[in-house]
Structures are given as structure tokens and as C-alpha cells.
Amino acid sequence: MWQLLQFPLCPFSRKVRLLMGEKGIAYSLVRENPWEYRDEFLHMNPAARTPVLVDSARNLTLSDSVAITEFIEETSDTAPMISGSATYRAEIRRLVAWFDQQFYGDVTAPLLHERMKKRLVHRQPPDSSVLREAMRLANGHLDYIDYLIDHRSWMAGSTMSMADLAAAAQLSVADYLGGIDWSGHEQTKAWYSMFKSRPSFRPLLSERMEAITPPSYYEQVDF
Amino acid sequence: MWQLLQFPLCPFSRKVRLLMGEKGIAYSLVRENPWEYRDEFLHMNPAARTPVLVDSARNLTLSDSVAITEFIEETSDTAPMISGSATYRAEIRRLVAWFDQQFYGDVTAPLLHERMKKRLVHRQPPDSSVLREAMRLANGHLDYIDYLIDHRSWMAGSTMSMADLAAAAQLSVADYLGGIDWSGHEQTKAWYSMFKSRPSFRPLLSERMEAITPPSYYEQVDF
Numbered sequence: 001m002w003q004l005l006q007f008p009l010c011p012f013s014r015k016v017r018l019l020m021g022e023k024g025i026a027y028s029l030v031r032e033n034p035w036e037y038r039d040e041f042l043h044m045n046p047a048a049r050t051p052v053l054v055d056s057a058r059n060l061t062l063s064d065s066v067a068i069t070e071f072i073e074e075t076s077d078t079a080p081m082i083s084g085s086a087t088y089r090a091e092i093r094r095l096v097a098w099f100d101q102q103f104y105g106d107v108t109a110p111l112l113h114e115r116m117k118k119r120l121v122h123r124q125p126p127d128s129s130v131l132r133e134a135m136r137l138a139n140g141h142l143d144y145i146d147y148l149i150d151h152r153s154w155m156a157g158s159t160m161s162m163a164d165l166a167a168a169a170q171l172s173v174a175d176y177l178g179g180i181d182w183s184g185h186e187q188t189k190a191w192y193s194m195f196k197s198r199p200s201f202r203p204l205l206s207e208r209m210e211a212i213t214p215p216s217y218y219e220q221v222d223f
Numbered sequence: 224m225w226q227l228l229q230f231p232l233c234p235f236s237r238k239v240r241l242l243m244g245e246k247g248i249a250y251s252l253v254r255e256n257p258w259e260y261r262d263e264f265l266h267m268n269p270a271a272r273t274p275v276l277v278d279s280a281r282n283l284t285l286s287d288s289v290a291i292t293e294f295i296e297e298t299s300d301t302a303p304m305i306s307g308s309a310t311y312r313a314e315i316r317r318l319v320a321w322f323d324q325q326f327y328g329d330v331t332a333p334l335l336h337e338r339m340k341k342r343l344v345h346r347q348p349p350d351s352s353v354l355r356e357a358m359r360l361a362n363g364h365l366d367y368i369d370y371l372i373d374h375r376s377w378m379a380g381s382t383m384s385m386a387d388l389a390a391a392a393q394l395s396v397a398d399y400l401g402g403i404d405w406s407g408h409e410q411t412k413a414w415y416s417m418f419k420s421r422p423s424f425r426p427l428l429s430e431r432m433e434a435i436t437p438p439s440y441y442e443q444v445d446f
Contacts, residue, residue, distance in 0.1 A: 046367065047325055060310060066289065067316035074309045086297045087283060093290035102270055144269065 002027035005041070005052040007034070008209045009116055009176060011108050012065035012100070013051035014169035019069050019162070021200025022079050027053075035121055066096070069162060081162040092156045095148075095163035103170045106137040111177040116212060135179050142185040149187040168195045172204065176214040182223065189223075196221045225250035228264070228275040230257075231432045232339055232399060234331050235288035235323070236274035237392035242292050242385070244423025245302045250276075258344055288323070292385060304385040315379045318371075318386035326393045329360040334400040339435060358402050365408040372410040391418050395427065399437040405446065412446075419444045 002020070004027050006013030020027055032041055034050050045052050045063035053062045062068045073082050082092050111134050114126035145167065148155055155163040171192060174180050182189050195201060196219075205219045217223035225243070227250050229236030243250055255264055257273050268275050268286035276285045285291050296305050305315050334357050337349035368390065371378055378386040394415060397403050405412050418424060419442075428442045440446035 047321060062310075062313050062317070064317045064320040066320055067313045070316055071309050071313040074312065086294050087285075089297065090285050090290045090294040093293055094285070094287045097287040097289055098270060 001055070003030050003054045003056070004028070005030045005032040005044070005054065006050045007031060008207045009112060009173050009212075010034075010050045011104060011169045011173040012049070014172060014204055015065055015100075015162075015166050016051045016053065016068050016072075017204060018165040018169060018200050019072055019081060021203070022081065022165070022198075023072065023076050024078060025072065025076065030054075035117060065100070069096075073162075081160070081165060083159065083161070084157070088157055092161045092163045095156050096166040099163070099166040099170045103141050103167075103174075107134050107141060107174050107179060108170050110134040111174055111179040115177045116209065119211060131179070135181065138174060138179055139181065142180070142182075142188050145191075146185055146187040149191050155191075164191075164195065168192065168201065172201075176209070176218055177212070178215050193221055193223065224278070226253050226277045226279070227251070228253045228255040228267070228277065229273045230254060231430045232335060232396050232435075233257075233273045234327060234392045234396040235272070237395060237427055238288055238323075238385075238389050239274045239276065239291050239295075240427060241388040241392060241423050242295055242304060244426070245304065245388070245421075246295065246299050247301065248295065248299065253277075258340060289319070292319075296385075304383070304388060306382065306384070307380070311380055315384045315386045318379050319389040322386070322389040322393045326364050326390075326397075330357050330364060330397050330402060331393050333357040334397055334402045338400045339432065342434060354402070358404065361397060361402055362404065365403070365405075365411050368414075369408055369410040372414050378414075387414075387418065391415070391424065395424075399432070399441055400435070401438050416444055416446065 002025065004013065004016065004020075006017075006029060017027075032038070032050055032052070034041065034048050037048055041052070042048055044054070044061050047063065049063070051063070051065055051068060053068050054060065062071055070082070073080060082089050084092075110130050114130050114134075118124040118126055145155070152158065154160050155167055171180065196205065208214070225248065227236065227239065227243075229240075229252060240250075255261070255273055255275070257264065257271050260271055264275070265271055267277070267284050270286065272286070274286070274288055274291060276291050277283065285294055293305070296303060305312050307315075333353050337353050337357075341347045341349055368378070375381065377383045378390055394403065419428065431437075
């Protein structure tokens with residue numbers, strides 16, 4: 001069986017877990033704190049990032065969340081999440097990169113640094129100006145998601161895709177860390193509320209990161 | 224015909240151009256300086272990054288270099304660069320992400336900022352401590368590439384792949400900006416020398432960015 005090395009607030013691990021959940025692929029979780037740079041972990045992934053997906057029986061060690069999700073797409077024939085025409089697939093992948101890189105860089109990464117790493121690793125208080133800027137940028141991102149959802153049924157078009165999973169992964173971590181102000185973003189809120197009720201998402205939402213408490217509405221479908 | 228919006232030192236545009244060159248796909252170049260945030264360009268790609276690949280006749284606008292290269296792979300049947308077993312394809316994609324993100328973040332991005340953007344946009348001198356750190360990290364990256372080439376014929380295994388194109392794209396920009404010290408890296412040097420002689424690479428190496436001169440050996444196959 002697959003083992004997924006991750007920590008509860010890793011958005012890239014969440015993206016892979018949502019995909020495996022949607023496809024009904026079984027896996028067990030192994031806790032990894034990439035910021036500890038454990039030798040064995042660096043040997044598995046020199047980039048020192050989670051997720052890493054391992055199947056010891058088959059001697060397989062996969063890393064990089066895009067490489068992993070493409071691998072899962074190619075080796076599973078249920079619930080394809082990068083499907084349709086080549087143009088539609090390019091739009092799905094463009095949006096995955098948008099959430100993995102732009103949303104992560106603007107919002108999730110600074111929130112994780114200020115509210116998780118500073119608390120667990122550096123024992124420092126968060127920098128409120130960095131938090132304010134991340135929340136300001138989050139608001140701009142929600143405007144863009146509102147626009148997408150207004151013009152399409154799902155993030156990339158008429159079907160649920162990897163783009164929705166990548167978006168939900170980043171948004172859920174940012175929401176856990178109190179970085180999302182949902183007011184005025186009814187389209188994104190409705191999409192996220194629907195997403196929260198999916199069986200692939202429930203187990204992620206019930207997990208907690210030690211010493212960090214999410215807002216009271218974090219797990220609720222109506223929020 | 225395809226139009227590629229790019230600037231001469233964009234490593235992600237170089238990756239796409241190497242792929243199109245290897246496949247013999249024709250395109251024309253359109254100069255875009257993403258740091259000018261031109262409205263029309265932001266409309267094409269809200270991430271404000273090059274490359275953007277356009278075919279006006281077919282009303283196609285593609286952005287994000289990974290989405291573009293996957294699109295080209297899926298719609299062309301010559302010279303596949305993401306091929307082989309699912310496991311091999313995962314290794315190719317892991318290394319593409321390595322060069323696009325780790326190498327770029329550690330080496331190419333700081334070099335571009337200090338030696339190109341500061342000169343062309345901010346009219347400031349480069350920060351020599353940032354340059355030193357980028358060159359120190361570049362040396363570590365070359366050690367890793369030496370190790371890969373020592374164990375494999377090409378970057379990801381027995382065939383030339385997207386991983387080689389991603390590596391050559393980043394390395395060539397870093398080399399143009401004087402950030403690579405080749406001494407002591409014979410394996411990587413031999414691989415890069417061979418790569419420099421490929422017809423897909425020659426046109427890129429002969430281009431110049433205004434106001435920035437590469438080292439004298441930059442274009443030479445023997446260096």
C-alpha cells in the first residue's frame with residue numbers, strides 16, 4: 001500500500017490526498033516535518049519538500065506534487081481529473097500552477113511561515129505586517145476565483161478537475177490559519193462549501209496541527 | 224503559426240523553445256517584458272509571467288511553461304520528451320520541477336534580479352552578497368547534476384527528456400549572467416557541451432539581451 005509522507009498543513013500533500021480520495025486509492029499517512037531536514041527524507045527527496053509517496057513493495061519513491069498527480073492520473077482509470085481536450089487540459093494545468101505557485105507564494109507560504117514555522121520552529125511571534133499583506137493578496141485571489149466560478153461551473157470549466165483540488169488544498173490551509181475573509185465572496189464560498197462536504201475532503205478537515213487551532217467555522221459546511 | 228511571447232533571458236521560455244526546436248515546430252518570437260505589467264499581457268496571463276504561446280488563427284492562448292510543454296507533448300507525435308513508463312515519466316517531471324523551482328529559486332532568479340532587473344528597471348548596482356550566495360548554491364546544483372550524469376546517460380535516465388531541456392534552459396541563463404563556475408564539474412560540462420551543439424539550442428545561444436554581455440565562452444561548444 002502507498003505511504004504518504006506529509007504534515008497536516010502541507011497544501012501540496014492535501015492536493016495529492018484529495019486526488020487519491022476522489023479515486024478511492026488507499027494510503028497510510030507518515031508524519032514528516034520537512035523543516036527538520038531528516039537525512040533519510042533528504043535521500044528520498046533532495047528538494048526537502050512534502051509530499052513524498054512511497055510503495056516499498058514495488059520499490060517506488062515519488063516526489064513533487066505535480067509529478068505525483070500526473071503519475072496517479074496515468075496509472076488509474078477512475079475519476080480522471082486532467083481530462084478533456086488538450087486545450088482544456090492545458091487550462092487545468094495552468095490553474096494548478098496558479099494555485100501551487102501564485103496563491104501559495106502570495107498567501108499560503110507567508111501564513112505557514114508566520115503562524116506555523118515561527119511558532120513551532122523559531123519560537124517567535126508572527127509579523128503582523130506580513131500577515132496583513134498575505135490577507136490582502138488572499139482577497140485579490142478570491143476575486144479571481146469568484147470570476148472563474150461566475151463564468152464556469154468548476155474552476156477550469158464544465159467538470160471538476162485537478163484545478164479544483166489544487167484550489168481547495170491551498171484555500172483550506174489558508175483558512176485553517178485564519179487568512180481568509182469570506183465576506184463578499186459568495187461564489188467562492190458556495191463552491192468551497194460544496195467541496196467541504198465531499199468524502200475526499202472530510203478526513204483532511206478533521207485533522208489538527210499541534211499547537212495551532214483553526215477558526216471555529218473551519219470544518220463547517222455552512223460557514 | 225505559433226507566436227511565443229518572451230524575452231531572451233527567460234529560462235521558462237527557453238525550455239519551451241528547446242522543446243519546439245527538438246520537435247521542429249515553427250514559431251515566431253514576440254518580445255515581452257513581463258516586469259512592465261502591460262494590460263494586454265496580464266489579460267493573456269494573469270500570472271504576468273512569460274512564456275505565453277498564442278495561435279490567433281485557432282484562438283488559443285496558453286500560459287505556464289509546464290502546461291505549455293504538456294500541451295505540446297500531447298498534440299505532437301515527434302520526438303517525445305516525456306516518454307517511457309509511468310515511473311520514468313514521474314522522474315522526468317520531478318526533475319523538471321527541480322530545475323523550474325529549486326535551481327530557478329536558488330540560482331537563476333537571484334541572478335536575473337541582480338544582473339538584469341536592477342540594471343534595466345531599477346537602475347541600481349547588483350548586491351554582491353546575493354550574487355555570491357547564488358553562485359555558491361549553483362555549485363551545489365552542479366554537484367547534483369554531476370551525480371545524475373554519472374549514474375545515467377541523460378538527466379532522468381537512458382533517453383534525452385524534458386528534464387535535460389529544463390536543465391539546459393536554467394543553466395544557460397545562469398551561464399549568460401556569469402553565475403556558473405564550470406571548474407571541477409567535468410560531467411555536467413561534457414553534457415552541456417554536447418547540448419550546446421544541438422540545432423535546437425544554437426539560435427538561443429546567439430541571442431543577446433540589451434545592455435548585458437555574456438562571458439566570452441558563453442556560446443562556445445568547447446569552453
